[in-house]
Amino acid sequence: MRILGIETSCDDTGIAVLEAKGEKTPRFQILSNLIASQIKVHQKYGGVYPMLAKREHQKNLPIVLKKSLKTTNVKKADAIAVTYGPGLAPCLWTGINFAKDLAKAWDVPLIPVDHIEGHLLIGLLETIQNTKNTFPAVALIVSGGHTQLVLVKDIGEYKIIGETRDDAAGECFDKTARILGLPYPGGPAIAKEAEKAVPHSELHLPRPMMHTKDYDFSFSGLKTAVLYNYQARPKKERESKTYVRAMAAEIQQAIIDVLMKKTIRAAKEFSAKSIILGGGVAANLELRAAIKKECTALGLTHLIPPPILATDNGLMIALAGYFTYKTNVYEKNPDKIEANPNLRMA
Numbered sequence: 001m002r003i004l005g006i007e008t009s010c011d012d013t014g015i016a017v018l019e020a021k022g023e024k025t026p027r028f029q030i031l032s033n034l035i036a037s038q039i040k041v042h043q044k045y046g047g048v049y050p051m052l053a054k055r056e057h058q059k060n061l062p063i064v065l066k067k068s069l070k071t072t073n074v075k076k077a078d079a080i081a082v083t084y085g086p087g088l089a090p091c092l093w094t095g096i097n098f099a100k101d102l103a104k105a106w107d108v109p110l111i112p113v114d115h116i117e118g119h120l121l122i123g124l125l126e127t128i129q130n131t132k133n134t135f136p137a138v139a140l141i142v143s144g145g146h147t148q149l150v151l152v153k154d155i156g157e158y159k160i161i162g163e164t165r166d167d168a169a170g171e172c173f174d175k176t177a178r179i180l181g182l183p184y185p186g187g188p189a190i191a192k193e194a195e196k197a198v199p200h201s202e203l204h205l206p207r208p209m210m211h212t213k214d215y216d217f218s219f220s221g222l223k224t225a226v227l228y229n230y231q232a233r234p235k236k237e238r239e240s241k242t243y244v245r246a247m248a249a250e251i252q253q254a255i256i257d258v259l260m261k262k263t264i265r266a267a268k269e270f271s272a273k274s275i276i277l278g279g280g281v282a283a284n285l286e287l288r289a290a291i292k293k294e295c296t297a298l299g300l301t302h303l304i305p306p307p308i309l310a311t312d313n314g315l316m317i318a319l320a321g322y323f324t325y326k327t328n329v330y331e332k333n334p335d336k337i338e339a340n341p342n343l344r345m346a
């Protein structure tokens with residue numbers, strides 16, 4: 001079957017066509033995966049403005065759909081999967097309404113998909129044929145809006161074991177980048193500056209909640225620590241390349257240290273066979289390397305999507321939509337599908 005995946009929960013308009021062949025152990029083929037990014041639109045404001053993002057989605061959706069169908073030579077899909085939460089309400093509704101109209105026109109099922117499940121499952125795309133060394137898994141989902149540790153017993157069987165109590169990891173990258181005068185999105189900007197850093201021995205940021213017994217995170221204190229450090233410096237120093245690069249490296253390391261500590265502890269406690277990494281922050285090369293290194297040392301499998309599939313895209317929605325469709329447990333009446341900005345995986 002062919003599934004069209006539609007993603008509009010934040011600032012990326014993503015549409016993908018995924019083909020699944022075979023019944024029990026499906027073989028997936030990516031027919032297309034297109035993204036219209038709104039980074040340039042939001043960069044001026046240093047963050048995402050929901051109403052502006054909605055307008056861009058409305059403009060982009062028909063264009064991206066037309067391109068997807070043209071490049072794949074597909075006239076219609078057998079089902080449509082669309083993100084219904086979590087995310088920005090006006091953006092979610094734009095994708096849902098577009099998907100409803102299309103599902104009616106094509107007369108195919110509409111499958112509502114949890115964005116976080118999409119981020120989680122896309123890491124399994126390559127290994128879905130053989131999950132012998134996958135479950136139970138611990139998934140670290142780190143994006144601009146979410147930071148969660150999820151115990152994955154199987155596809156569709158999730159338990160959130162920890163999450164951020166305030167800012168998400170990606171949000172921390174974005175906000176601290178803004179303090180340092182770096183562009184939006186902050187994650188890639190911080191990573192780029194960090195690469196050029198020379199060690200700066202007096203720069204030390206806290207690792208909030210790193211040693212607490214739970215699996216929760218907190219990143220707002222890290223942001224405040226960066227702000228105070230920045231404000232305490234003379235203008236000339238804080239705007240120097242040396243300072244910005246050293247601070248970027250320390251921010252990145254502090255975030256990675258706390259994420260790693262709890263992820264590894266969870267993997268041990270729950271006897272996980274693998275660690276799944278997902279969400280936009282999973283595009284971070286240092287975090288990817290840290291997960292791979294620890295997994296190798298512990299004899300665990302690491303499941304990490306390529307950076308282009310870590311950030312928001314339609315393919316992850318098509319993939320999660322496929323598995324939801326197979327369970328047959330979802331809202332079958334398209335008219336009843338509604339955006340759920342605060343959706344939580346259960």
Ligand code: KG4
Nearest residue numbers: 143144145170185187280281283284311312
């Ligand atoms: O998953 P995503 O595309 O959108 C949400 O669902 O939020 O994640 C976007 C987040 C942003 O906060 C961005 O700064 C971060 O992912 N990000 C990165 C990198 N690339 C994107 N963070 C760290 N390093 C990166 N290379």
Ligand code: ZN
Nearest residue numbers: 143279280312
């Ligand atoms: Zn996302």
